[in-house]
Amino acid sequence: MTAVAPHISPDCQHLVAIFDRCFRQTERTCLVGGADEPFxxxxxxxxxxxxxEFSHDYFASALHEIAHWSVAGQARRQRDDYGYWYAPDGRTASQQAEFERVEVKPQALEWLFSEAAGVRFRVSADNLAQGLGPSETFKDAIHQETLRLCREGVSERVATFCRALLAFYRPGTELASLLQSRRFARSCL
Structure with a gap:
């Protein structure tokens, strides 16, 4: 198990331990809290x-970064920050539109992980400096992607992590129950 910094909350410590049990050996990957910025x-x-690495002591940041890892293929996981484009807070409207386009899948997975952990999911536009919240188009795209995942199923890595979250946070809840689309109402976004 990864040594967890003492300043990480008990919830985040649990999340780190759950992730490590699932993927430390099989994927040679660990979850680390306390970073100034996710990476x-x-x-x-x-x-x-x-x-x-997830930001500070933020449970949602950890789930979000795990979602990015879940989307990244084998080749991308060999590169720092998966080799993806990222523009920091303060993006222009066109940069924000590109951000929203590439964030649909990770945020849909974050919603599944949040539901499995029994915590509320919040869409993140990640652009506080511009005062731009998530667009309705973005919210709708996340909702549609989440419903698609419920219909078509999830990857084995996602299923493994969801099952582990359910076992810890919602004992007795099966993955099939989690993937019932009625759990994911558009009005929750």
């Missing part, structure tokens, strides 16, 4: 671990 650090060398 995915690819392993260096054959014996190293990949690290998903």
């Amino acid at each position: 995915y650090r690819a392993a260096t060398g054959s014996g190293g671990l990949h690290q998903i």
